[in-house]
Amino acid sequence: MSGEPTLHRVNRNELSPWTARLVNWLSPDLPHPLFRSSQVRHIASRLNLSLLPAGLFSSLNTQALLSVAIRPRLPSNQGTNPSEAIRVDDKTGVKETFAFVGDRVDRLACMTHIPAGEVRGGLVICSSILSDFQRNYRTEVVMSRLLAQRGIAVQRFHYRGTGNSDGSVHETTFDSMQEDTANAVEHLKEVIALQHIALMGTRMGALVAAAESVKHPGSPLILLEPIQEASTFFSGSFEAQLLVRMSRDGLSRMTEQELLSELQTKHFVDIVGFTLTSALYNSTSQVLLDELLPMDPRPVLLAQLGGSTLSSEHLDLLDSLPPSGMAEHIVLPAGETWWFIEEGGEGAKERRPPDEAASEIAHWLVRATGSA
Amino acid sequence: MTGTTKSSGVASDRGATSRSETPFWVRVDREDLFGIVTTPTKPPNGTAVILAQGVSGAPSFGRNRLWTDLARKWAGLGFHTVRFAFRTMGESTGVNEDYHLARPFAADVLAVVNWTLEQPGVERVVLAGTCFGARSQIEAASAIDPLAGVIGIPTPVRDVGRGEHFASYPLRWFLRRLLTSGPWKKVFRLRRWRQFRKLLTKKWRRYRRLTPAEVSAENTLDFSSRLLGQLTELSDRDVPVVLAYGRQDVLWEDVQRGLQGELGALCRHSETIIVEQFTDTKIHGLINLEAQQLVADRVERFLLDVVNRHGEPPPGSKQKP
Numbered sequence: 001m002s003g004e005p006t007l008h009r010v011n012r013n014e015l016s017p018w019t020a021r022l023v024n025w026l027s028p029d030l031p032h033p034l035f036r037s038s039q040v041r042h043i044a045s046r047l048n049l050s051l052l053p054a055g056l057f058s059s060l061n062t063q064a065l066l067s068v069a070i071r072p073r074l075p076s077n078q079g080t081n082p083s084e085a086i087r088v089d090d091k092t093g094v095k096e097t098f099a100f101v102g103d104r105v106d107r108l109a110c111m112t113h114i115p116a117g118e119v120r121g122g123l124v125i126c127s128s129i130l131s132d133f134q135r136n137y138r139t140e141v142v143m144s145r146l147l148a149q150r151g152i153a154v155q156r157f158h159y160r161g162t163g164n165s166d167g168s169v170h171e172t173t174f175d176s177m178q179e180d181t182a183n184a185v186e187h188l189k190e191v192i193a194l195q196h197i198a199l200m201g202t203r204m205g206a207l208v209a210a211a212e213s214v215k216h217p218g219s220p221l222i223l224l225e226p227i228q229e230a231s232t233f234f235s236g237s238f239e240a241q242l243l244v245r246m247s248r249d250g251l252s253r254m255t256e257q258e259l260l261s262e263l264q265t266k267h268f269v270d271i272v273g274f275t276l277t278s279a280l281y282n283s284t285s286q287v288l289l290d291e292l293l294p295m296d297p298r299p300v301l302l303a304q305l306g307g308s309t310l311s312s313e314h315l316d317l318l319d320s321l322p323p324s325g326m327a328e329h330i331v332l333p334a335g336e337t338w339w340f341i342e343e344g345g346e347g348a349k350e351r352r353p354p355d356e357a358a359s360e361i362a363h364w365l366v367r368a369t370g371s372a
Numbered sequence: 373m374t375g376t377t378k379s380s381g382v383a384s385d386r387g388a389t390s391r392s393e394t395p396f397w398v399r400v401d402r403e404d405l406f407g408i409v410t411t412p413t414k415p416p417n418g419t420a421v422i423l424a425q426g427v428s429g430a431p432s433f434g435r436n437r438l439w440t441d442l443a444r445k446w447a448g449l450g451f452h453t454v455r456f457a458f459r460t461m462g463e464s465t466g467v468n469e470d471y472h473l474a475r476p477f478a479a480d481v482l483a484v485v486n487w488t489l490e491q492p493g494v495e496r497v498v499l500a501g502t503c504f505g506a507r508s509q510i511e512a513a514s515a516i517d518p519l520a521g522v523i524g525i526p527t528p529v530r531d532v533g534r535g536e537h538f539a540s541y542p543l544r545w546f547l548r549r550l551l552t553s554g555p556w557k558k559v560f561r562l563r564r565w566r567q568f569r570k571l572l573t574k575k576w577r578r579y580r581r582l583t584p585a586e587v588s589a590e591n592t593l594d595f596s597s598r599l600l601g602q603l604t605e606l607s608d609r610d611v612p613v614v615l616a617y618g619r620q621d622v623l624w625e626d627v628q629r630g631l632q633g634e635l636g637a638l639c640r641h642s643e644t645i646i647v648e649q650f651t652d653t654k655i656h657g658l659i660n661l662e663a664q665q666l667v668a669d670r671v672e673r674f675l676l677d678v679v680n681r682h683g684e685p686p687p688g689s690k691q692k693p
């Protein structure tokens with residue numbers, strides 16, 4: 001691997017066990033754990049490591065040498081907290097921190113993207129669920145990096161019971177997703193000093209973002225290709241599963257109703273390789289976006305994927321928003337069918353949001369944050 | 373099918389949580405790879421499992437968070453388990469439109485393995501991957517020591533580009549598939565005609581997409597000679613290797629052709645290379661919970677075999693300096 005090996009000055013108590021083991025293995029004849037500078041040089045040369053400047057080194061006494069930990073192969077930006085990992089992008093200076101967050105037993109997997117310079121806005125992204133979550137994942141990662149380059153601090157997270165977060169999939173409900181979003185907002189607020197954190201919801205995530213935004217008056221809200229009725233989302237997912245069954249087993253006699261019945265009986269059902277639980281379905285299927293939208297005046301951006309103009313469905317949604325003076329929309333390049341992640345990557349080219357889309361959202365967000 | 377399909381593909385009730393996990397970044401070729409290591413919740417058995425997935429944009433947690441569930445479950449069996457995202461995927465950095473099985477991401481696997489071998493309690497690694505991930509791991513295997521085993525489930529055996537697997541098949545192959553497929557045989561049951569029409573449309577679009585006008589000249593119908601060499605080397609090192617498939621996997625057809633040639637000869641002479649069809653269903657892509665459960669069970673069985681076999685230092689290991 002090509003990671004630049006470095007020497008870190010760390011607290012003596014932070015010497016990791018493997019470091020001590022490694023040193024012992026390299027030089028079993030040396031008295032452990034006391035080392036002279038020449039011995040450290042010997043160890044370093046065995047590992048092909050670079051050393052601290054010679055002048056500094058020669059001034060170190062034995063006690064000081066003990067505070068030098070050799071940490072080969074770790075990038076210099078590796079965090080010291082075992083629950084988090086940090087990287088700083090060489091080109092953009094954007095700092096990305098992956099961390100398990102929360103005081104609860106089941107913690108959230110959070111990725112925070114912090115701009116190198118001035119933070120002009122903050123955004124929490126509420127992902128969609130099931131197949132959508134995985135399908136959009138890379139797009140959301142790249143979008144977050146592009147936004148961070150433009151001064152927007154972005155918080156992504158995995159709902160409990162999904163992704164890298166703790167928790168069982170059976171505990172994931174609409175309420176738990178809202179709670180997770182609230183925790184993600186709080187986490188971002190701890191990192192950046194901004195009062196108004198914007199929320200962006202993708203597909204089903206739009207319902208979660210809208211519900212959570214009510215608790216944050218004035219905060220901007222971005223709805224990316226929002227699902228307006230959760231029941232239609234699930235109906236589409238059932239249809240996808242029935243198609244898959246037909247493709248696999250021949251002409252399936254199962255109907256959507258029977259699949260729903262199976263869900264309620266077994267408490268879960270297979271949706272194209274993703275687990276839909278009755279807990280999630282029952283808590284979400286009756287949710288309507290227009291009933292969740294905040295009624296206070298606030299900036300709202302509706303982003304549509306594909307098409308030359310806004311669809312009538314989205315136009316109706318815009319009409320249902322309270323007059324805020326900042327309800328806008330943009331049309332982004334279309335993706336492919338949402339439900340089918342191609343098997344084994346066949347034909348599934350990487351879906352990267354264009355720079356322009358990120359720019360549009362960033363500009364809108366900066367304006368919206370200012371007005372809020 | 374073996375066992376019962378569970379709700380999340382695999383059961384993770386008795387395993388670890390994020391409190392046993394450490395996220396990390398590893399740098400390779402100017403890209404940063406993201407990964408998470410799950411440490412055992414019982415005394416470690418010295419074996420670390422490196423999980424790798426295909427290129428369908430899969431993040432580190434895998435489809436339906438299968439990797440997360442497995443890592444946490446296996447922590448209760450004493451395994452370290454590492455899940456990570458290849459460059460250009462998940463949280464990792466990089467942009468690449470050129471995915472080709474002749475050029476798998478072996479460097480990524482090596483970087484992650486090197487990082488893993490530095491963790492306390494890790495004495496050897498087992499590579500477990502699907503599709504492109506499996507090929508990347510086998511490519512990297514020659515440089516990994518100590519290596520206790522490799523399981524690819526399933527492993528593509530031809531050198532083709534992404535989205536071009538079907539492109540080199542002749543038209544008669546598609547016709548045969550269509551005429552022998554389940555939906556076609558029951559086409560006259562029109563009670564589900566609407567669904568059937570949708571399915572047909574989907575398959576037609578897929579066919580059009582998968583048979584582009586121009587495909588890579590590197591694509592071949594033959595068993596990859598590169599892969600064969602790598603398997604031979606692993607056999608010489610006495611490293612257990614399992615290439616497992618489902619009967620309905622298209623990849624299995626390629627393997628069967630290979631078994632009639634040099635792969636078959638290798639399998640007959642090697643005591644450690646196993647090529648098997650372990651289920652009647654399709655497992656490629658892990659496209660349903662049943663497939664996920666089957667894969668989880670098969671890999672776990674392999675891991676336990678490896679641990680039983682390697683109470684002593686792994687025989688595939690070379691002497692350390």
